[in-house]
Amino acid sequence: MYSKKVLDHFQNPRNRGQIKNPDGIGKVGNIVCGDVMYLYIKIAKNKKNQPIIKDIKFQTLGCAAAIANSSIITELAKNKTVNQALKINKSTIVKSLGGLPPIKIHCSLLAIDAFAQAVYDYLSKSNQKIPEKLIKIHQRIEKEQSLNL
Amino acid sequence: MIYLDYASTTPIDPIIIKHLSSYFSNFANTSSLHQSGQKAKKILEKNRKNIAKFIKADPSEIIFTSSATESNNTVLKGIAFANKNKGNHIIISSIEHDCILNSADWLKTQGFKITKIPVDKFGRVNPSDVKKSITKKTILVSIMHANNEIGTIEPIEEIGKICCKLNIYFHTDASQTFGKIPINVKKMNIDLLTASSHKVYGPKGIALLYIKKGTNITPLLHGGGHENTLRSSTVNLPLVSAFAKTATIRHSELVSESQRLFKLRHHLIKNILKKIPNSHLNGHLKFSLPNIASFRFDNVEGESILLKLDQLGIAVSTGSACSSNNLKPSHVLLACGLKPSQTHGSIRISFGRWTTKKEINYLIKVLPKIIKDLRRLSPF
Ligand code: FES
Numbered sequence: 001m002y003s004k005k006v007l008d009h010f011q012n013p014r015n016r017g018q019i020k021n022p023d024g025i026g027k028v029g030n031i032v033c034g035d036v037m038y039l040y041i042k043i044a045k046n047k048k049n050q051p052i053i054k055d056i057k058f059q060t061l062g063c064a065a066a067i068a069n070s071s072i073i074t075e076l077a078k079n080k081t082v083n084q085a086l087k088i089n090k091s092t093i094v095k096s097l098g099g100l101p102p103i104k105i106h107c108s109l110l111a112i113d114a115f116a117q118a119v120y121d122y123l124s125k126s127n128q129k130i131p132e133k134l135i136k137i138h139q140r141i142e143k144e145q146s147l148n149l
Numbered sequence: 150m151i152y153l154d155y156a157s158t159t160p161i162d163p164i165i166i167k168h169l170s171s172y173f174s175n176f177a178n179t180s181s182l183h184q185s186g187q188k189a190k191k192i193l194e195k196n197r198k199n200i201a202k203f204i205k206a207d208p209s210e211i212i213f214t215s216s217a218t219e220s221n222n223t224v225l226k227g228i229a230f231a232n233k234n235k236g237n238h239i240i241i242s243s244i245e246h247d248c249i250l251n252s253a254d255w256l257k258t259q260g261f262k263i264t265k266i267p268v269d270k271f272g273r274v275n276p277s278d279v280k281k282s283i284t285k286k287t288i289l290v291s292i293m294h295a296n297n298e299i300g301t302i303e304p305i306e307e308i309g310k311i312c313c314k315l316n317i318y319f320h321t322d323a324s325q326t327f328g329k330i331p332i333n334v335k336k337m338n339i340d341l342l343t344a345s346s347h348k349v350y351g352p353k354g355i356a357l358l359y360i361k362k363g364t365n366i367t368p369l370l371h372g373g374g375h376e377n378t379l380r381s382s383t384v385n386l387p388l389v390s391a392f393a394k395t396a397t398i399r400h401s402e403l404v405s406e407s408q409r410l411f412k413l414r415h416h417l418i419k420n421i422l423k424k425i426p427n428s429h430l431n432g433h434l435k436f437s438l439p440n441i442a443s444f445r446f447d448n449v450e451g452e453s454i455l456l457k458l459d460q461l462g463i464a465v466s467t468g469s470a471c472s473s474n475n476l477k478p479s480h481v482l483l484a485c486g487l488k489p490s491q492t493h494g495s496i497r498i499s500f501g502r503w504t505t506k507k508e509i510n511y512l513i514k515v516l517p518k519i520i521k522d523l524r525r526l527s528p529f
Contacts, residue, residue, distance in 0.1 A: 007460075016526055033476045033478075034470060034493055036527075036529075059527060060527065061448055061449070061450060061493075063452040063471035064452055066471075
């Protein structure tokens with residue numbers, strides 16, 4: 001049912017755990033099946049003075065796909081500029097994992113949401129301007145999360 | 150592989166495999182009048198007689214079907230349609246197998262009323278709840294003998310008594326109990342009973358339905374009038390022979406085997422609950438099948454546990470929403486009063502004839518670390 005890549009990330013998750021004093025945290029729960037994902041990010045500046053994802057870690061309570069998705073998004077986002085990392089979408093993730101069973105696609109959306117929330121958290125905590133698109137995503141997630149409870 | 154998923158299906162007994170080619174050489178149609186047809190018919194009736202005695206039924210009260218699903222569909226739809234002039238109300242439990250639940254749901258679309266009896270936190274039906282739900286319109290009560298996910302045994306003898314007194318048909322799905330614990334349809338006042346071959350080391354594709362003499366039921370399959378007109382289709386004699394053979398072996402060792410498995414179950418439960426913090430048993434410690442133990446672990450997800458065990462060559466199953474094809478938690482665990490989040494980390498260990506203590510000990514050895522590793526990944 002799962003690709004080799006998914007099983008590898010499930011068995012050997014990259015970047016698991018917490019970051020002390022993170023610059024942003026994204027916490028999301030899965031409305032569909034009740035899983036929970038936390039993403040922590042630490043921001044630094046590159047030579048061009050752009051913010052980059054210096055470190056990223058995750059904690060996930062969920063299925064193998066949820067764990068693999070969390071793991072791969074940390075790998076994909078690490079050392080990218082925040083703007084580049086925000087471009088990671090469902091198909092990037094699914095492709096990087098060598099495919100996902102259709103019923104597990106929602107687990108990858110969860111990882112993307114968690115990342116968006118972490119960036120939103122970072123931008124708002126550091127009083128920076130938040131892109132319109134991210135505000136919309138944030139509002140949608142918050143709405144879904146409230147339905148979740 | 151360490152196979153601990155016997156409740157889903159069982160390996161075929163090597164003795165049956167040895168006999169299969171001889172069973173298949175009897176190819177004749179049991180309805181044919183020539184000699185080979187008559188010989189086949191004789192074998193069929195001998196097998197029927199054999200298998201009937203294990204549940205204390207008369208051979209004429211047993212029909213062979215293709216699966217427990219077919220038997221259960223036949224009961225619900227066949228009793229409903231044959232007795233609709235008497236009433237349109239059917240009582241089932243909330244933890245029945247999908248083939249009962251979905252047949253009942255379909256009957257609703259045909260104008261029948263369905264009552265689902267709740268269960269307590271161990272998964273037990275209270276017979277007085279059945280009694281209270283019975284109305285003048287009730288035509289059938291169907292409560293499973295034991296549950297396939299948590300192993301809880303239902304008080305069917307008491308329920309049978311209630312139904313018998315009120316002259317209402319009582320059916321029990323004995324898919325998980327036939328060949329494992331004693332069944333006596335007379336003593337238990339059972340009018341209809343389902344049993345299946347592949348749960349007791351026989352091949353798939355063959356099951357039985359016991360229908361008490363005089364029961365008013367309509368067949369699901371119309372045709373050449375096989376099986377006393379109740380189940381038309383050329384009889385699958387090779388599989389009937391295999392089913393009867395495995396039933397015979399099971400009943401010859403029923404007591405010793407159930408005692409052995411009960412001890413294994415106890416050993417497993419004691420150690421898992423001791424070695425893994427925040428672990429719980431689903432189902433009942435005592436009123437249970439000897440071969441099913443369902444656990445749940447807080448803050449872990451079941452599919453992850455299943456896959457980690459699978460990597461180590463241990464096959465189990467889970468009631469987690471993540472692993473079901475509709476992403477809904479197990480209806481059985483919800484009926485036991487668990488919150489969806491509590492059902493999340495549940496796995497079912499089910500074992501049988503070829504399970505050894507060594508295998509169970511291996512599970513006991515590796516499971517605590519798996520749970521610990523997964524909990525380290527979790528935010529809680
Ligand atoms: S998180 Fe539940 S299906 Fe993946």
